[in-house]
Amino acid sequence: MKKFIFNKEIILMSVSLSLLLIFLNTLQYRVMLFDYPMEIFIGVVAVLFMLLGIWMANKLSLKPNLQNVESVNSNLQADSNFESTDTLGLTQREMDVLNLMALGMSNHEIADKLCVSIPTVKSHSSNLYEKLGVKRRTQAVIQAKSLKIIP
Amino acid sequence: MKKFIFNKEIILMSVSLSLLLIFLNTLQYRVMLFDYPMEIFIGVVAVLFMLLGIWMANKLSLKPNLQNVESVNSNLQADSNFESTDTLGLTQREMDVLNLMALGMSNHEIADKLCVSIPTVKSHSSNLYEKLGVKRRTQAVIQAKSLKIIP
């Protein structure tokens, strides 16, 4: 399902890129027809591709990183499931939040990273505090490390 | 201080943009001299500005991602290797607060432990955050451990 989202992003990007190229082609013809200076066309190309770059960076730095994070987490969870008995019933998403939490991230940053809202992060946080038997995020990180749930 | 960093970023970006424009200008002359098709030049412009856009988006992104965190850590580690082998100028009391902080204690608990008031603990906290170059206590603990200031 997440791969599907990723494919949707790819398709959206490809379509946008195609539309942009078509637009630039027609623009080039118009520039040639009315004999505008070439610099204008080049400037338009520069601005458009810079915007495209910004957009691509924003789109692709969120979702694929999320994939990476999740894959890392799932690997860790798989490992811990293999070697030790349990992860105290922590769900996938709670593991995601816990790992980012252990990097010193705020709830806001975690929400951005996982592309969810802050209340969602808080919900996962409270749940994993309960499961770890702690009251604060610093204690959660300590506890999780001592239980080797996270490295 | 944050505004200073912001200005440094702006200056860096402006210089890069200027260099890029100069490079494109010379490239344009060469293209004209050797009579390459204009499409090549436009393509180069497009690619370069797209990369510039991606780079700008990563540099100026509002949300700190993993890369930012990692760079912050490596920078701080480099600094510590540079200037001092010891505790970055942390005072005794700041070390006390830091150690109790690393045990997952709240400011209230630390204040009780050290027999001082909560504002005092907050004062020490803010000072050591500044010295460690972090914004939160979770990051302070991570940073202090990576610098081996605390076990």
Added chain:
DNA sequence: TTTAAATTCATACTTTGGTATGAATGGTTT
């Protein structure tokens, strides 16, 4: 002795963290 740093505390303020409650959705299991 003046200077500077360290420690302490206060006050006020903003931001972040955490709890409680409820609800909608989608997938899985029985």
Added chain:
DNA sequence: AAACCATTCATACCAAAGTATGAATTTAAA
């Protein structure tokens, strides 16, 4: 189909964390 779980999000509220500013005291260094 019904029950359950994971995930998501909202709202509201309270607690904790963090910032900014200022100030008093002590101690050590210049």
